[in-house]
Amino acid sequence: MGALHTFWRTGVLGRCPECGRTSMFRSFYDLHETCAVCGTRFESSSGEWLGGTAIGYGIGAIVGFLFVLIEMRWAPFASLGLSTMWTMATIAAISLVATVVGYRPAKAMWFALLYEWGFMSRGDAPPTGSPPQR
Ligand SMILES: [Zn+2]
Numbered sequence: 001m002g003a004l005h006t007f008w009r010t011g012v013l014g015r016c017p018e019c020g021r022t023s024m025f026r027s028f029y030d031l032h033e034t035c036a037v038c039g040t041r042f043e044s045s046s047g048e049w050l051g052g053t054a055i056g057y058g059i060g061a062i063v064g065f066l067f068v069l070i071e072m073r074w075a076p077f078a079s080l081g082l083s084t085m086w087t088m089a090t091i092a093a094i095s096l097v098a099t100v101v102g103y104r105p106a107k108a109m110w111f112a113l114l115y116e117w118g119f120m121s122r123g124d125a126p127p128t129g130s131p132p133q134r
Helices: 002-012 049-074 084-116
Strands: none
Touching: 002 084, 049 084
16 A cells, blocks of 8 residues: 555655655656655655656657557558658657656656655655655
């Protein structure tokens, strides 16, 4: 229940994993440094954004792969009269859009995992490395 709750609250809704009372995001992509309510530090070391980026690229790759499979099976782009080159360019563009749009939820999912794995801390304290106490 606890991990699923974190997954929903942080990974899907983008809210603080500790208290859930504020959004982790100060803009579409950028995180606040800490939670304004409970003081949980979202990025306790530089480079923690990398996991979210990897998940975001994964989302783009999966969407692109699904569109390739759809095109191979039902050929919706070919039936619109698009050449192979334009079909590939269209699928690449769709994949890119999925990567850009999917980056925020991917980042939120990543920080939900970091929280569950004990890589977040309050204020300036170092991360404990242990999962949250419930
Ligand atoms: Zn909080």
